[in-house]
Amino acid sequence: MATTLFDKVWDRHVITGKAGEPQLLYVDLHLIHEVTSPQPFDGLRESGRQLRRPDRTFATIDHNVPTAPQPVTTIADVKDQIARRQIETLQKNCRDFGVHLADIGDADQGIVHVIGPHLGLTQPGRLIVCGDSHTSTHGALGALAFGIGTSEIEHVFTTQTIWQVKPKNLGVHLTGHLAPGVFAKDIVMALIAKYGTNFAEGYALEFYGPTIADLSIESRLTLTNMIIEGGAKMAMIQPDQTTFDYLRGRRYAPKDYEQAVAEWQQFKTDSPAAFDRIIELDVSNLAPYVSWGTNPAMALPCDATLPAIADQNMARAYQYMDLQPGQAITTIPINWLFIGSCTNGRLSDLQEAAKILAGHHLAPGVQAWVVPGSRAVQRAAERLGLDQIFKAAGCEWRDPGCSACLAMNPDKVPAGKHCASTTNRNFEGRQGPGARTHLASPAMVAAAGIYGHFVDVRQFYEQE
Amino acid sequence: MEKFTVHQGTPMPIMNDDIDTDQLLPKQFLKRLTKRGYGDVLFYEWRYQADGVTPQENFILNEPARQQASILITGDNFGIGSSREHAVWALRDWGFKAIIAGSFGPILYMNCTKNGVLPIELEQAARETLSELPPTAKVTIDLVHQTVKCGALSWKFTINPAWKEKFLKGEDDIDQTMKFADQIAAYEAQMSPYQ
Ligand code: SF4
Numbered sequence: 001m002a003t004t005l006f007d008k009v010w011d012r013h014v015i016t017g018k019a020g021e022p023q024l025l026y027v028d029l030h031l032i033h034e035v036t037s038p039q040p041f042d043g044l045r046e047s048g049r050q051l052r053r054p055d056r057t058f059a060t061i062d063h064n065v066p067t068a069p070q071p072v073t074t075i076a077d078v079k080d081q082i083a084r085r086q087i088e089t090l091q092k093n094c095r096d097f098g099v100h101l102a103d104i105g106d107a108d109q110g111i112v113h114v115i116g117p118h119l120g121l122t123q124p125g126r127l128i129v130c131g132d133s134h135t136s137t138h139g140a141l142g143a144l145a146f147g148i149g150t151s152e153i154e155h156v157f158t159t160q161t162i163w164q165v166k167p168k169n170l171g172v173h174l175t176g177h178l179a180p181g182v183f184a185k186d187i188v189m190a191l192i193a194k195y196g197t198n199f200a201e202g203y204a205l206e207f208y209g210p211t212i213a214d215l216s217i218e219s220r221l222t223l224t225n226m227i228i229e230g231g232a233k234m235a236m237i238q239p240d241q242t243t244f245d246y247l248r249g250r251r252y253a254p255k256d257y258e259q260a261v262a263e264w265q266q267f268k269t270d271s272p273a274a275f276d277r278i279i280e281l282d283v284s285n286l287a288p289y290v291s292w293g294t295n296p297a298m299a300l301p302c303d304a305t306l307p308a309i310a311d312q313n314m315a316r317a318y319q320y321m322d323l324q325p326g327q328a329i330t331t332i333p334i335n336w337l338f339i340g341s342c343t344n345g346r347l348s349d350l351q352e353a354a355k356i357l358a359g360h361h362l363a364p365g366v367q368a369w370v371v372p373g374s375r376a377v378q379r380a381a382e383r384l385g386l387d388q389i390f391k392a393a394g395c396e397w398r399d400p401g402c403s404a405c406l407a408m409n410p411d412k413v414p415a416g417k418h419c420a421s422t423t424n425r426n427f428e429g430r431q432g433p434g435a436r437t438h439l440a441s442p443a444m445v446a447a448a449g450i451y452g453h454f455v456d457v458r459q460f461y462e463q464e
Numbered sequence: 465m466e467k468f469t470v471h472q473g474t475p476m477p478i479m480n481d482d483i484d485t486d487q488l489l490p491k492q493f494l495k496r497l498t499k500r501g502y503g504d505v506l507f508y509e510w511r512y513q514a515d516g517v518t519p520q521e522n523f524i525l526n527e528p529a530r531q532q533a534s535i536l537i538t539g540d541n542f543g544i545g546s547s548r549e550h551a552v553w554a555l556r557d558w559g560f561k562a563i564i565a566g567s568f569g570p571i572l573y574m575n576c577t578k579n580g581v582l583p584i585e586l587e588q589a590a591r592e593t594l595s596e597l598p599p600t601a602k603v604t605i606d607l608v609h610q611t612v613k614c615g616a617l618s619w620k621f622t623i624n625p626a627w628k629e630k631f632l633k634g635e636d637d638i639d640q641t642m643k644f645a646d647q648i649a650a651y652e653a654q655m656s657p658y659q
Contacts, residue, residue, distance in 0.1 A: 013649045022626045028659045038497040082495040133547040150549035153576035159641045260658045427486045
C-alpha cells in the first residue's frame with residue numbers, strides 16, 4: 001500500500017497501539033523553554049519521578065527573555081521580576097535534572113524553533129515535541145514535530161513517549177514559481193485566507209510539488225511554522241538534497257553523514273494517492289498578503305479592499321482594528337513594525353527586510369523593532385552589516401527572543417498602534433493589549449515602514 | 465485526575481466561534497509557576513474593564529445567575545491557538561466540568577482529556593437550544609451512555625473510547641504508560657543511531 005512521508009515516520013515510532021486508537025510513540029527529541037516547563041518539573045519533584053532521557057531533552061530561553069536594553073547576557077539584565085523568576089526556575093531545573101540549556105548570553109540561545117534546525121538537532125525522520133504550538137516548524141526538514149501541553153511535557157519527561165491518535169494525511173500541492181517580492185509567508189497566508197483557520201484540523205499536512213524545490217530551508221520553515229494557524233498540528237516536507245546540504249556539518253548533525261542521508265532518503269511519500277485529501281495551489285500569480293483582522297484567515301492580497309461585514313466575528317474585528325469595509329489595504333496607517341519571530345526571524349528574513357530598507361528611512365512617526373530569532377542569527381546578521389542598515393533606517397536592533405510576537409514581557413506594541421508584523425498571530429491583544437497586528441512578509445513589513453502604509457513590495461523588485 | 469461519569473450542572477452559553485487560547489487566558493498569566501488558581505483570570509480581556517479588576521457588566525461570565533454554571537456551551541473551533549494548558553486549568557478552576565462546542569482546537573482537546581474537563585462535540589442546532597436555556601436549567605451529561613440531556617431534550621455524542629475510559633477511571637497518564645515500561649526499553653534498544 002502506498003504510504004506518505006508522515007506515515008513512514010509515524011509508524012517507525014509506534015511502541016504500542018493500533019491505528020485509529022491512541023498509540024504510544026517514542027520521542028527522539030524534547031525541546032523545552034522557560035514558560036511551559038516549570039509545572040512539569042514540579043510534577044517530577046512532587047511524584048519523585050525521574051527525567052528519563054536528559055540526553056534527548058534540550059532547553060532554551062526564548063518566550064520571556066527581554067530583548068532590550070542591550071545586551072541581555074546575564075540574568076541580571078532581566079528586570080521584569082516574573083520573567084526573571086521563570087528564567088531562574090528553568091536554569092535551576094536544568095541543573096537539577098541534567099538538561100543542556102542554551103542559556104541567556106549563550107551563543108546557542110534563541111527561539112526554540114529557530115535554534116533546533118540551526119544546530120542540526122532537527123533531523124529527517126525524528127519525532128520532536130515541544131510545549132509550543134509552532135513546533136510543526138521542524139517538519140520542514142522531514143521531522144515529525146508537534147506541540148504538546150504541559151501534562152504531556154511531564155509525561156515525556158518521565159517516559160520519553162507520548163500518546164497520540166494518528167491523524168489523516170493532507171497533501172498541499174504547490175505548483176508554479178513565486179514572483180520576485182512574493183515569499184513562503186505569502187503562500188501560507190494565502191492558504192489560510194482561502195481555507196480558514198481550521199481546514200487542516202485532524203490532518204498531518206505535507207507540502208509537496210515543484211514549488212518546494214525552489215524554496216530554501218529557511219523558507220520551508222516559514223511554511224511548516226505558520227500552517228498551524230490553518231489547524232495543522234503537524235506539517236512536513238520531504239527531505240531532499242537541499243535538506244541534506246543544509247544539515248551537513250551542523251553541530252548536532254550525524255558524524256557518519258552519508259549513512260544518515262542514506263537512511264533519510266527513505267522518508268518520502270510514495271504517491272499522492274496516499275493522501276486522504278489534496279489541496280492545490282498555483283503560486284505563479286500570487287500577490288503579497290496582508291492580514292487586516294483578528295485571526296490569520298482575515299487576510300487579503302495587498303491590492304485588495306476590505307470585505308463587507310458578514311457576521312459578528314467580522315464586526316468585532318473591524319471594531320478592534322479600527323478599520324472600515326471597503327477600505328484599501330494600502331490605506332491602513334502603519335505606525336509600528338515588528339520584524340522577528342519563529343516565522344520570519346531567520347537570517348534570510350532579515351536580509352530580505354534589509355534589502356528593502358537599505359538607503360531608506362522609516363516614515364515619520366513609525367517605530368520599528370528588529371529582533372533576530374537567535375543569537376546566531378544576530379551575529380550572522382551583524383557580520384553582514386544588516387544591523388547597520390536597520391539602524392540607519394531608524395529601526396531598533398535588539399537581542400534575540402520571541403519578544404513582541406507574544407508580548408509576555410515589557411516587549412509590547414502599544415495600544416492602538418497598527419503594527420506591520422512578520423509574526424504568525426494577529427489575535428486581539430497578541431502583541432500587547434489593544435495592539436493591532438497586520439501579518440505580512442519581512443519585505444512587505446519593511447516597505448510599509450518606509451511609507452507609513454502598506455505598498456505592493458513587488459514594485460521594489462521590478463526596479464532591480 | 466478526577467473521575468467523570470455523570471455530571472449535572474447548569475449552562476453557560478458563550479456562542480462565539482474561534483475562541484482562541486489568548487482569549488481564554490492571556491499570556492501575562494503564563495508567567496505563573498503553578499497549576500492551580502487560574503479561575504479568576506479566565507476570559508480576562510472580555511471579563512474585566514481596562515483596569516483589569518472591574519467586571520464588564522454585559523459579559524455573561526459575570527452574571528450573578530450564572531456563577532454556578534459548570535457546562536460551557538460554545539461555538540465552532542473552540543480553543544484554537546497557542547498550546548498553553550493554562551487555558552484548560554482556567555476553565556477547570558472556574559468550575560467548568562464540560563465544554564460543548566461544534567469542534568475543538570486539537571491541542572486544547574488533548575489538554576482537556578488530561579485535566580478532567582470533558583470536551584463534547586454537538587451540532588449547532590443542539591448547542592443553540594442549550595444556549596437558550598435559563599441559567600437554572602439542569603443539564604445532565606452522562607458519559608457512560610454518551611448523552612447530554614435536559615428535561616425531555618436529549619442528544620448523543622461520540623468520543624474516542626480510550627479518552628472515555630480515562631475520564632471514567634480518572635487515571636493519570638503516566639501510570640498508564642508505565643505499564644509499557646518494558647516495551648519502551650525494548651524500543652530504545654533497537655533504535656536507529658540517527659533518531
Ligand atoms: S516567536 Fe512567537 S510564535 Fe514563535 S515560539 Fe515565540 S512566541 Fe511562539
